[in-house]
Amino acid sequence: MGYPQKPHPKETVVLSKHFGDAEARSYKGWVKRGGYAALEQALALEPTKIIDVVKESGLRGRGGAGFPTGLKWSFMPKEKKRPHYLCVNADESEPGTFKDREIMRWTPHALLEGTAIAAHAIQAEVAYIYIRGEFTEPLTVMEKALVEANAAGVFGQIKIHLHRGAGAYICGEETALMNSIEGKRGNPRIKPPFPAAAGLFGMPTTINNVETLAAVPHILKNGAAWYKGLSLSSPKSTGTKLFSVCGHVQQPGNFEVTMGFPLKDLLYDLCGGMRPGRTLKACIPGGSSVPILNREETESCLLDYEGVVEKGSMLGSGGVIVLDDSADMVYQIMRLARFYAHESCAQCTQCREGTAWTTKILERILAGQGKAADLDLLLDLSENMTGKTICVLSDSCAAPVVSGIKKFKNEFEAYITGKKLPVIAA
């Protein structure tokens, strides 16, 4: 729990090397550990050169979608006619994910350095780091680091500002995040236009996740070939990734491994396996928005973008939720549906109504009032919630429901037939 903790021999520590090292939080400490050398190097380079290196490294977005970072940067206009902006997504709110929090708590300068490099690469003069409102400690640490770095004048012409969110999961969606910075409700925008054409304040904008940007200085320092070499399986997934593991394991926490690492080893070696006398039942490998894996799928899954898709789920943000044989799948899926119902921005009917009704039907089943047709009704609802809305919050609610009913149908049926007693009041 927490830090300092010794890395497991199977970990490859790049981003997490200084987690738990309080001295690394200060500007002086960071410079002593080789920090800001990559930024100095970057500021002397043409922006396109930096984009080429990042493209070549194979780095993909660590926030969930896995979009190639260098390619995303290359969408920004080459010839700058209007202000360009960089937004940093530090609105980490995906249930099961808590990696960006540790990056900001322990290595705030890694994020600031990566932010400044990215801003230079996309020719942005201003970068906003959007930190979720609940992250009081990371915000304080980042504020202090920013003051120190500004005093040292390391950012050149680039201005970095922190912007505190105020409690809305949906603001982690890139266009909702931009609206939130603009002082609006955090409603996602219809795309196109894409942010690189018209983003924050209507100007060309790039949005990157905290972990993605924290990796950038390492890539510049060590070269694209080094980063590409950090891959165990698919050449399309390179580098290291922080996996946040929570739920029913002996040793939850953040673990950094190379892409393609076996999920089984992550759970049984790095996390110490299940609690005594318990066995693995299911795993949600990429934050709560991805389909649930059963035990067989989990134990044969390789952790990279392609490997998890092969098992029928997604790598997402790398938030691994582990459920052992004591878990009530119906209850946990209801709890996730309730989360999405609470967090829906309510713009799209399919999402507003769909997340609310999914929750109500699941609650009804858990209260012993489920009907035989409810499972078909849930699947029908989920189909209408998938691929039909402005953003993917609605799809995210449907994913655990559909995969849950498919893989753990007997647990739903036990409540409906009365074999299992109700666990919530009607």
Add this chain to the structure above:
Amino acid sequence: MSVGGGAHPTLQAGAEEYEPVFAGKTLERLNETLARYPTKQAALLPALWLVQQARGWISDRNMAEVAEVVGLTPAYVKGVVTFYTMYHQHPVGRHFVQVCTTSPCNLCGAEGVMHAFLQATGAQEPGATSPDGKWTVIEVECLGACGFATPVLIDDDFIESVTPDKVPELVKRYK
């Protein structure tokens, strides 16, 4: 006291008792914030945080004052305030407790932690304030520290790995 200069009608009605939030140090901080953005409106979320830090919650009158300083209507500001869950639209207890009960924490016993807080603080039910005005306890969705279940926010203190047995001791630490 009047807010001054072209105040909105809602401010003028009964303006005699209203003490503006944006004065002195808070006004200085607002002006620093405004300088970070190309539009005034972008300072809305930070301005609302300043109000909540100064007053503990955000009243309709406060929203009208914020509207004035960032060039929006009070109705627009209210629309934004109601979107974000962390802005209090009502007074809350002296200490505000947020217990995460989303799935990962739920798996690790968060409902027991919630129950323990309601008991130890005397707040009785989620969202209610204890009779002594000291505590308000709510259930919240994912606090983003799932590996350290159950995380709890007491005011601005983020506390990891809370279990029901630790709650009474924790509650005693707050005056």
